[in-house]
Amino acid sequence: MTALRPDELVAWEEDRPAATDAGSAKPRRFEFLYFAVRNKKLLLGLSIVVLFVLFAVFGPLFVQHPMLNYYVPFRPPSSSFWFGTNYFGQDVFSEFVSGLRESLLVGLLGGCGATLIGMTLGFISGYMGGLIDEALNVLCNIFLTMPVLVLLILVAGFLHHTSSLVEAILIACTTWTWSMRAIRAQTFSLVSRDFVGLARLSGEKSRQIIMREIAPNMSSYLLLVFILSFGGAILTAASLDYLGLGPSNGMSLGIMMQQASDWNSLQLHLWWWFVPPGAAITCIVGGLYLANVGLDEVFNPKLREL
Amino acid sequence: MGLTVDHLQVCYRTLRGDVKAVDDVTFGIEDGEIMGLAGESGCGKSTLGNSLVRMDVRMRQLGGRVELDGKELPISNERAMRDFRFKEVSIVPQYAMSALNPTRRVGRMVAELLKSRGFDYKSALPELERRVKLVGLDADILKRYPIELSGGMKQRVVMVISTLLNPSLLIADEITSALDVSTQRAVGEMLLEFRDRNFVRTTMVITHDLSILAQVADTILVMYAGKLAEKAKADVVINNPLHPYTQALISSLPDVGMRHDEHTLVGIPGRPPPLLNPPAGCRFRDRCPFAFDRCANPPPFVEVTPGHSVACWLHSGGASPAGGDEPC
Amino acid sequence: MLKIDNVTKVFKTGTFGGGSVPAVRGASFEILPGEVTSLIGESGSGKSTLGKMILRLTPVTSGTITFEGTDIAGLKGKRLREYYRHVQGVFQDPFSSYNPVYRADRVFATIKHSYFPSVGSDEWHERVETALKSVGLNPGDVLNKFTHQLSGGQLQRILIARALLLEIKILVADEIISMIDASTRVDVLNLLSNLKARGLGVLFITHDLSLGNYISERTIILRRGAVVEMGATQKVFDNPQHEYTRMLLTAVPQLHKKWEAGPEHDLDATGVILQDQRRGRPGRYSRSSLHPLAGLHSRKGRRAQQAAAEREAAEGADRTDTYLRTHEEIAPLVEVEKDHFVAIPTGTG
Numbered sequence: 014m015t016a017l018r019p020d021e022l023v024a025w026e027e028d029r030p031a032a033t034d035a036g037s038a039k040p041r042r043f044e045f046l047y048f049a050v051r052n053k054k055l056l057l058g059l060s061i062v063v064l065f066v067l068f069a070v071f072g073p074l075f076v077q078h079p080m081l082n083y084y085v086p087f088r089p090p091s092s093s094f095w096f097g098t099n100y101f102g103q104d105v106f107s108e109f110v111s112g113l114r115e116s117l118l119v120g121l122l123g124g125c126g127a128t129l130i131g132m133t134l135g136f137i138s139g140y141m142g143g144l145i146d147e148a149l150n151v152l153c154n155i156f157l158t159m160p161v162l163v164l165l166i167l168v169a170g171f172l173h174h175t176s177s178l179v180e181a182i183l184i185a186c187t188t189w190t191w192s193m194r195a196i197r198a199q200t201f202s203l204v205s206r207d208f209v210g211l212a213r214l215s216g217e218k219s220r221q222i223i224m225r226e227i228a229p230n231m232s233s234y235l236l237l238v239f240i241l242s243f244g245g246a247i248l249t250a251a252s253l254d255y256l257g258l259g260p261s262n263g264m265s266l267g268i269m270m271q272q273a274s275d276w277n278s279l280q281l282h283l284w285w286w287f288v289p290p291g292a293a294i295t296c297i298v299g300g301l302y303l304a305n306v307g308l309d310e311v312f313n314p315k316l317r318e319l
Numbered sequence: 320m321g322l323t324v325d326h327l328q329v330c331y332r333t334l335r336g337d338v339k340a341v342d343d344v345t346f347g348i349e350d351g352e353i354m355g356l357a358g359e360s361g362c363g364k365s366t367l368g369n370s371l372v373r374m375d376v377r378m379r380q381l382g383g384r385v386e387l388d389g390k391e392l393p394i395s396n397e398r399a400m401r402d403f404r405f406k407e408v409s410i411v412p413q414y415a416m417s418a419l420n421p422t423r424r425v426g427r428m429v430a431e432l433l434k435s436r437g438f439d440y441k442s443a444l445p446e447l448e449r450r451v452k453l454v455g456l457d458a459d460i461l462k463r464y465p466i467e468l469s470g471g472m473k474q475r476v477v478m479v480i481s482t483l484l485n486p487s488l489l490i491a492d493e494i495t496s497a498l499d500v501s502t503q504r505a506v507g508e509m510l511l512e513f514r515d516r517n518f519v520r521t522t523m524v525i526t527h528d529l530s531i532l533a534q535v536a537d538t539i540l541v542m543y544a545g546k547l548a549e550k551a552k553a554d555v556v557i558n559n560p561l562h563p564y565t566q567a568l569i570s571s572l573p574d575v576g577m578r579h580d581e582h583t584l585v586g587i588p589g590r591p592p593p594l595l596n597p598p599a600g601c602r603f604r605d606r607c608p609f610a611f612d613r614c615a616n617p618p619p620f621v622e623v624t625p626g627h628s629v630a631c632w633l634h635s636g637g638a639s640p641a642g643g644d645e646p647c
Numbered sequence: 648m649l650k651i652d653n654v655t656k657v658f659k660t661g662t663f664g665g666g667s668v669p670a671v672r673g674a675s676f677e678i679l680p681g682e683v684t685s686l687i688g689e690s691g692s693g694k695s696t697l698g699k700m701i702l703r704l705t706p707v708t709s710g711t712i713t714f715e716g717t718d719i720a721g722l723k724g725k726r727l728r729e730y731y732r733h734v735q736g737v738f739q740d741p742f743s744s745y746n747p748v749y750r751a752d753r754v755f756a757t758i759k760h761s762y763f764p765s766v767g768s769d770e771w772h773e774r775v776e777t778a779l780k781s782v783g784l785n786p787g788d789v790l791n792k793f794t795h796q797l798s799g800g801q802l803q804r805i806l807i808a809r810a811l812l813l814e815i816k817i818l819v820a821d822e823i824i825s826m827i828d829a830s831t832r833v834d835v836l837n838l839l840s841n842l843k844a845r846g847l848g849v850l851f852i853t854h855d856l857s858l859g860n861y862i863s864e865r866t867i868i869l870r871r872g873a874v875v876e877m878g879a880t881q882k883v884f885d886n887p888q889h890e891y892t893r894m895l896l897t898a899v900p901q902l903h904k905k906w907e908a909g910p911e912h913d914l915d916a917t918g919v920i921l922q923d924q925r926r927g928r929p930g931r932y933s934r935s936s937l938h939p940l941a942g943l944h945s946r947k948g949r950r951a952q953q954a955a956a957e958r959e960a961a962e963g964a965d966r967t968d969t970y971l972r973t974h975e976e977i978a979p980l981v982e983v984e985k986d987h988f989v990a991i992p993t994g995t996g
Contacts, residue, residue, distance in 0.1 A: 047334070206743050208744050208746045214704075226746050230746065230748055359829055359830060499689035500855075500899055501689065501895070504906055508906075527828070528829075529902060530900040557902050568829060573860070574902050576857075576860065579861050584861075586834040
């Protein structure tokens with residue numbers, strides 16, 4: 014006879030308070046899947062993102078006209094040029110596919126990097142506490158208030174050409190702050206739980222405790238943090254590219270928008286040049302955030318309705 | 320007058336089906352009575368208490384009727400209950416100390432609460448101050464933030480606020496469980512005081528701690544696995560319990576003065592049945608030392624002596640078990 | 648065996664640790680093998696902090712804790728692990744003591760990994776089963792289950808079994824039954840009492856006097872971090888000398904006895920008492936219980952009481968608890984009868 018799970022007994026298991034935070038009382042995995050496939054926000058958001066990823070992966074197979082060739086300029090979308098041609102006569106569709114891949118890659122790398130840095134610093138700060146925590150907090154504050162733009166301008170000035178990788182690294186190094194804060198807060202609340210004390214009494218070392226006791230409890234939270242970092246990185250990269258601080262070679266959605274704006278596509282009514290990249294960025298980031306909200310509902314029983 | 324609960328059934332909707340936390344419960348509380356609702360975790364007492372005030376999103380009323388002072392309490396209708404809450408029915412929740420909004424001064428919180436019910440704070444202020452002083456706090460507590468108050472002070476403030484509009488029914492849900500012994504006594508005596516001064520007409524004290532009920536309650540209602548087990552006057556339940564569960568429970572509680580080597584207490588083996596698919600028949604059957612064949616049918620909750628009701632075949636006109644007497 | 652000698656613990660509060668709150672002040676006592684020692688106190692008395700200090704989960708600010716002659720403050724690494732072979736703890740919330748991501752019996756796997764790496768898995772399995780049986784659990788019921796599938800009582804007993812596997816000498820039980828159902832509490836209590844027979848020393852931390860009385864040989868009463876009374880349980884309960892102990896005994900709700908009219912039965916940290924209209928007693932401060940000289944009825948004591956009450960009235964209600972913690976004299980323990988010590992202030996007011 015199995016008793017009900019703690020989060021099902023929530024309001025009426027009088028002997029203990031309800032488990033509330035998203036990472037703690039973890040039901041069986043099928044439970045998450047059950048709710049996951051029924052959550053509209055998650056499904057919608059995820060489908061949008063997956064659509065674009067598939068587009069990026071299989072897009073090159075459909076590119077008919079190589080990006081660097083020049084054709085008749087100013088052509089609106091037609092059957093031969095699906096997204097038309099731009100000011101210079103390049104095929105917007107192939108630019109778009111290429112740009113989408115770059116943007117997604119930079120977003121992924123930057124997001125991963127930011128999450129990893131945030132995780133490391135957040136765990137250390139939350140677990141150790143005391144002086145180390147204060148010091149890391151100061152570091153975090155410095156990075157928070159640091160103007161990323163100025164930094165990038167300086168970097169761009171020093172390096173002859175920046176690549177997507179450099180951009181991703183820069184994004185990772187400057188946007189880790191909020192994820193560190195979030196993870197630190199969760200770690201604080203978990204460290205005070207008795208099972209961490211028991212782990213210490215069992216002779217587990219600090220590193221083991223963080224990896225095996227604390228992190229698994231926060232796995233849903235970490236996933237949410239990653240998704241948000243990914244979305245944020247795409248947005249940041251697009252903004253940087255638009256300002257001209259992006260990779261000096263290659264194409265990305267932001268660079269497309271930059272070129273489109275530099276070459277007066279609005280005034281010239283070349284809507285097919287700036288609408289696809291803009292819409293793509295909006296949809297991907299919006300989809301990610303929507304999926305995030307949905308995931309939050311999946312993980313947190315209190316936000317769900319049956 | 321008072322509270323009448325008639326065949327109430329409340330369940331929780333979960334993935335695996337309905338958990339019948341309150342399964343066909345019938346009882347009444349008179350005006351001026353303090354009834355203790357006792358039981359262990361998972362027996363449904365908190366659900367019962369909470370359903371009378373505010374049904375959680377996951378709760379559903381499957382049947383039954385609740386009447387307060389002759390009028391029906393529309394417990395499953397959230398909108399309709401708003402008119403009753405705080406005015407006629409009030410609750411002092413578990414962890415009341417966290418019930419105070421930390422960003423508001425106490426007085427401001429009370430003002431907002433009163434305003435939402437259509438009362439004016441200024442006109443209620445003299446009475447509020449009088450009651451605050453009555454429980455031994457200073458009137459300037461209304462100007463403080465909750466973080467400046469100690470646990471016992473917060474508990475008392477919450478109790479004063481909950482009873483400000485003189486509700487007919489007050490439900491106190493585990494209000495002493497997180498408190499120190501001295502504060503427990505203060506809070507217990509406050510409940511008595513409120514009843515004596517007519518601030519509250521009927522009180523339902525929900526707790527697992529029978530010794531607090533022995534001090535404070537007039538009658539005790541014992542619940543087990545979603546059903547009622549026994550109801551009688553407090554001293555009768557404690558000194559002369561009839562239901563085997565109550566008997567076993569009372570004999571497993573150490574009182575001051577009992578020593579292990581002199582008198583080893585015994586707990587009840589096993590665990591309460593899951594309420595998702597409760598067993599047919601008496602729910603205590605698997606753990607009951609006196610179970611016999613008749614227990615395969617659920618025993619009715621009947622009055623066996625005036626003022627004393629039990630749900631047990633040993634006492635309610637069934638065939639007695641082979642082998643004669645059972646200790647009562 | 649385990650000696651706590653004039654231990655004080657001060658917590659830093661505020662940003663960069665500007666303020667400080669003494670949680671434990673000058674506590675001294677011993678835990679002996681084959682005995683259950685209860686550490687009784689209300690919330691904020693420092694009893695849990697003492698338990699954590701003994702378990703090396705928080706450092707001592709001053710004073711020493713020695714285990715079999717060795718100061719535990721200096722233990723690190725391997726020697727600390729050795730210490731944990733002899734001293735273990737069980738905490739209040741059974742559901743919080745287990746990592747919900749893993750199965751409950753992982754607690755055995757972690758100690759095997761740390762302490763018994765060379766033991767074969769069959770032999771280990773046997774040892775685990777023996778330990779589980781010795782705490783009254785059926786191995787088939789509890790092995791391979793997740794935390795949410797087990798009850799509070801079972802979980803606490805698994806933790807005790809885990810401690811027994813390590814062959815400990817001292818068990819620190821911090822409010823271990825307060826979150827278990829009443830009907831199973833007494834089984835865990837009986838188990839603790841039976842551990843004595845194995846030669847274990849048990850430190851039973853609780854706020855509930857009746858439980859302390861039920862299983863312990865020795866009792867220590869803590870208030871605001873300082874020991875106010877201690878000694879053989881019978882003597883402390885039958886003949887309480889300190890006013891605080893008396894207050895606790897009258898305030899405990901009992902099944903068969905109503906609350907007695909006691910003078911200072913209803914305090915909280917600010918010492919504000921319930922207005923007793925029936926007896927017409929006014930009173931914002933209950934002087935005799937607040938003041939460290941509580942319990943003394945000599946003339947000198949009364950004068951000192953009054954002086955202190957006036958001082959407190961001047962300070963204001965809010966700071967009473969912190970004020971007392973930092974300024975109250977730590978009264979020395981005086982042996983009032985054999986094996987019964989009471990903290991009696993030296994009367995300097």
